[in-house]
Amino acid sequence: MTRLSVPEGSLFGLANLPYGVYSIAGGPRRIATRLGDHVVDLGLLLGTEGEDAVFDEPTLNGFMAQGHARWVAVRTRLQEAVAGEVPDDAVHPLAEVALHLPFEVADYVDFYASEHHASNLGRLFRPDNPDPLMPNWKHLPVGYHGRSASVVVSGTDIVRPSGQRKGPQDPAPVFGPSVRLDIEAELGFVVGTGNAMGEPIPVGEAEQHIFGAVLFNDWSARDIQAWEYVPLGPNLGKSFASTVSPWVVPLLALEAARVATPTQEPAVLPYLAMEGGPWGLDIDLEVEWNGEVVSRPPYAAMYWSPAQMLAHLTVNGAPTRTGDLFASGTISGPEKDQRGAFIELTWGGAEPIVVKGEERTFLQDGDEVALLASAPGADGSRIGFGEARGRIVPAS
């Protein structure tokens, strides 16, 4: 048996205890939590009898499907178990394991919940329009479905996508590797238990359904997107890859991070009115470009809350399932160095920024981007999300 210690200042102390999936040397995928710089195998720590059989599965889906009361109970047991003596074979240094996609993604929806991001894009794309926001933007959380199959775990290389692009002056579209490859720094929310068709999830019940949160990089080929997206929205400009962090931070670990959302004016329709709140999340993100922090997007500035997103997503009767992933859209704050996409940071490429001494606009081959985040945890601690990292490799 081992007694685990958490390094001073670790974002993975007892207040965090996120869930992930690891393997050793090509062995089977197993469920774990992270404490300090170690992974702790849940099946070996808590057993796999009865309801705990889900800890023998290769994804979190089985556990997530067990529902909110079970998430609470397991978290309590886990906090007690890792504070005591732990079986040696349950513990592995983080450096010795591979981390995998923690859950099987059912449907994936991306929202557009930051007023600063939507306003910046409005100014860039529709400079003649007096209001940078579309008329619907303050009435509903605008979102669209994306590709579940291309959600990959942090560390997966991102192949530069090829596709059609056509500048306004070009006589015809051309085909080739994207020349405006960008990121979107987002938070993703994982549905633990869904709703049946025809039974919407009210804002006040969202907490019973949302299992946790991940970092999410919605890689975006702006040139492909700009040409394809009218009138049915983004498709190939986004569908080539999205990167998630390997640890799902339980909503239960984010109690201390909950803050009021910005005032919504005009008032929203009753089905979107906030209940059970506050539902803002005081999570500070960092965007690292080749190791240099180029932006610090504040999640607390987001206009639409995750509870509102889930209520909206289901208000027409659409069902959600265990493993559904809905993401916030780019997180941008009011300041320039809080913008969560390079198209905003460099103003459409017109204002390059200096990264490690080089002028940059969009992503070059070999570039590496990592999203990181931390938030207040219980008892004055801070908790982390790990990272969502990816490196651009040349188009194939």
Added chain:
Amino acid sequence: MTRLSVPEGSLFGLANLPYGVYSIAGGPRRIATRLGDHVVDLGLLLGTEGEDAVFDEPTLNGFMAQGHARWVAVRTRLQEAVAGEVPDDAVHPLAEVALHLPFEVADYVDFYASEHHASNLGRLFRPDNPDPLMPNWKHLPVGYHGRSASVVVSGTDIVRPSGQRKGPQDPAPVFGPSVRLDIEAELGFVVGTGNAMGEPIPVGEAEQHIFGAVLFNDWSARDIQAWEYVPLGPNLGKSFASTVSPWVVPLLALEAARVATPTQEPAVLPYLAMEGGPWGLDIDLEVEWNGEVVSRPPYAAMYWSPAQMLAHLTVNGAPTRTGDLFASGTISGPEKDQRGAFIELTWGGAEPIVVKGEERTFLQDGDEVALLASAPGADGSRIGFGEARGRIVPAS
């Protein structure tokens, strides 16, 4: 043992042999084909040894994942087996079984491949624009991701969705049941074997990947859609439900239906150039509204082929999986009575049509819509797709 007979004129003769999933009296879901007015259990007919173990599964996914050579081999065995003596317990009258969603849907993408449909909607929504088609329309098959969880099998009631709508003259959006509930008569294509991330499927290889086709009704709440869809495309206006027919007609059964696609002018980029064709499909659809045929959309008029859709979908490196579903978008022909959506048939509701003696524009509670289709089969036969049927029940 039984020798099966096929009624004269049946669309489910030896040239068809579609695949589906049935159950009896709440028993387990099992894989079957349809011959005449009977279902024939594949596991009981062909056995479940070795590779045939997939016939013991509750969906077609396992069989589809075995790949094209296996689809060919099983079809040949199946044609021989049903022509001979068949075990009694493998055969059930269609009227005595329940039919289920035949495959688990992975990602679902809806295209917009009919020039007549896209032109009609352009004229309706942008009457001042000299060209009803968007600039990108003839260069790429425009499409968007939809909700996999709400794909339901024929016969499932459709609850009228509620949501936000706002007419151009309304000061603010209102919430309530959709008042412009519509259909879209489409064909859906089911991916049997997908592609790995970063390895696009060329047009010429689409045939190796596409397992078969289904009828597909993309129910659409036009009022919800009109308010929400800028700039990221349709979401809640579509995500409440889509209906598929219970039988997947193998692409192998559609050889005699293959015809040239319309000439594409301007020429498409090389990755979309047709190969391995022809890839048009001479499938005649019927739209029944409360039992009366109100439209006969011709699939052969579709501008973009399924092979082009799949090649486009993956050209950026996006992966597809067994069970991916991509649909054609509304099928509309050049004539008024060939339009596959009521918004076109009634010109946005301005020109009601008479259905069973009543003037109709959009769907009323209690209305029932069925899509049907047939196509040329081998040896001068015709083959059918069954139906995609749904009845509108009041908003909950």
